[in-house]
Amino acid sequence: MKPQPTLLNLSLLSTLALLAGCASPSCQKSLSPLAPPPPTQAVQAAMTPAQALAELRAGNARFVAGQPLVRHLPQEVTATASGQYPFAVVLSCLDSRQPVEMVFDQGIGDLFSARVAGNVLNDDILGSLEFACKASGAKLIAVIGHSNCGAIKGAVDNVELGNLTGLLGKIKPAVDTVPDAVQPRTSKNYAFVDQVSAANVRLVEQAIRERSPILREMLDQGQIALVGGMYDLKTGQVQFFDK
Numbered sequence: 516m517k518p519q520p521t522l523l524n525l526s527l528l529s530t531l532a533l534l535a536g537c538a539s540p541s542c543q544k545s546l547s548p549l550a551p552p553p554p555t556q557a558v559q560a561a562m563t564p565a566q567a568l569a570e571l572r573a574g575n576a577r578f579v580a581g582q583p584l585v586r587h588l589p590q591e592v593t594a595t596a597s598g599q600y601p602f603a604v605v606l607s608c609l610d611s612r613q614p615v616e617m618v619f620d621q622g623i624g625d626l627f628s629a630r631v632a633g634n635v636l637n638d639d640i641l642g643s644l645e646f647a648c649k650a651s652g653a654k655l656i657a658v659i660g661h662s663n664c665g666a667i668k669g670a671v672d673n674v675e676l677g678n679l680t681g682l683l684g685k686i687k688p689a690v691d692t693v694p695d696a697v698q699p700r701t702s703k704n705y706a707f708v709d710q711v712s713a714a715n716v717r718l719v720e721q722a723i724r725e726r727s728p729i730l731r732e733m734l735d736q737g738q739i740a741l742v743g744g745m746y747d748l749k750t751g752q753v754q755f756f757d758k
C-alpha cells in the first residue's frame with residue numbers, strides 16, 4: 516500500500532514546485548530544478564569549449580532519465596528577444612526523432628541548430644557554422660549522426676530521387692570507408708548502416724576543419740572545440756566520440 520502524503524510532505528512538495536517556478540499539478544510531480552535563464556553575452560564569453568560539451572552531456576543525461584529542467588518558455592522568448600548568445604552549434608539530421616533542443620534538454624537561445632538529412636556538409640552549412648562560432652560566439656561544434664538513419668540507408672542502397680540524389684552523393688565517401696569485411700552492405704544490415712553513419716560524422720568533422728580556415732584557426736587556438744557523436748534512436752542517448 517502506498518504511504519499517504521502528510522501535510523508536511525505536501526507543503527514541502529508545493530514549496531519545491533514553487534521554487535521551480537511551476538505550480539501546476541503535472542509540474543509538481545516532477546520537482547525538477549528550474550532551468551537557468553538563456554545565456555547572456557557574459558555567460559557565453561566565460562564558458563569554455565569543455566564546459567559547453569559538459570553541458571550537452573549533462574542535458575542528454577537529464578533527457579534520458581526523463582528529468583528535464585523546468586522551463587518557462589515565454590520567459591525565455593522575452594529574455595532572448597534582443598540578442599542571442601548560444602553556447603554551441605549542433606549539426607544533425609533532419610530526422611523527426613532527434614529534436615536537438617529536447618535531446619540535449621536545452622531551451623531557447625542555448626543552441627544553434629543546423630539540420631539537414633544525413634547531417635551532411637555543404638557551403639551553406641559551413642557558413643552557418645562560421646556564423647555561429649566566429650560571429651556569434653558559440654564555443655562548440657557538435658556533429659551528431661544517429662542510428663538507423665534514412666539518409667544513410669538511401670546512400671547505402673544508391674537511391675536516386677530528384678534533388679535527394681545529390682545529397683546522398685555527399686554520404687557515399689563514408690560508405691566506402693567501412694571495411695569490405697562488413698557484409699552485407701545494404702540498408703537491411705543495421706550494424707553496417709550505423710558504421711556508415713559514424714564514418715560520415717567523422718568525415719564531416721574532418722571536412723569542417725579542412726574547408727574552413729576560420730574555424731580551423733579557432734580550433735587551433737582553442738577558442739572552440741569540435742566533437743562528433745551518435746544519437747541512439749532506441750535509448751535517446753548521445754554517445755560522443757572519444758578524441
Ligand SMILES: [Zn+2]
Binds near residue numbers: 608
Ligand atoms: Zn537521419
